[in-house]
Amino acid sequence: MNAPIALTAARPVTDSVVEVRNLDKIYAGTVQALKDITVDFPRGQLTSLLGPSGCGKTTLLKIIAGLLPASAGEVRVNGKVVSGPGPERAFVFQDFALMPWASVIKNVTFGLEMRGMAKAEREEIARRSIARVGLAGFENRYPHELSGGMRQRVGLARALCVDADVVMMDEPFSAVDEQNRRKFQEELLTLVAQEKKTFIFVTHSIEEAVYVSDRIVLLSPRPGRIAEIIEPDINRDGDTEAIRRHPVYLDTVDAIWYSLKTYLD
Structure with missing residues (x-):
């Protein structure tokens, strides 16, 4: 063949x-x-x-x-x-790897917080990333309140937020x-x-x-x-x-x- x-x-x-x-x-x-x-x-x-x-x-x-x-x-x-x-480098995990006790915006800002960025600045960046993946308005929701697809978007927003190459x-x-x-x-x-x-x-x-x-x-x-x-x-x-x-x-x-x-x- x-x-x-x-x-x-x-x-x-x-x-x-x-x-x-x-x-x-x-x-x-x-x-x-x-x-x-x-x-x-x-x-x-x-x-x-x-x-x-x-x-x-x-x-x-x-x-x-x-x-x-x-x-x-x-x-x-x-x-x-x-x-x-x-x-x-930023990593989007298959299982989302979100912190269940943290809101969407807290999950997305996690990497920036670890870098020592001020809260106001990191939240401004996070809101832009959240909007880019279609989750504007869900910043204060928790992972258990989101569908699987929405949780995946949170993981992607977190990766974009750190502006990795x-x-x-x-x-x-x-x-x-x-x-x-x-x-x-x-x-x-x-x-x-x-x-x-x-x-x-x-x-x-x-x-x-x-x-x-x-x-x-x-x-x-x-x-x-x-x-x-x-x-x-x-x-x-x-x-x-x-x-x-x-x-x-x-x-x-x-x-x-x-x-x-x-x-x-």
């Missing part, structure tokens, strides 16, 4: 914010999660990490975030070696229904265009990766290696809903499925 199309090969990256070089990760001395990962993440683009379950997508994201140490190799952000979390998102839409997921995907495209930041996005969904991504890093089964890097040739500046009907979108989804299917056979 032949692949439906050839995947679009990635072009060389000329303006990297995040550089990963020869990265390995071994857990408990025996389980190798990642092997010899070398990849760049360009400024102003969204790059998805995609691959079979257990291939190390979230592990790679957490190493870039400084939440996990690498076993070998290194990560550089803006030319500096990552040795732990830093203000130039790199925004990392670990399956951020997996806990919402399909209708909200599509809406969030469309809003994410607008956000990427407006913010001009480097987004790194973990997903299990081929369709989602092709829809939102400038680049897709396809990882092999454990130990995760770079299998392919794909750049879908899709214009996302116009009608974002039309992307799902675009022949390149449909063909790229099919081609990635064919590539992943070889690991499952």
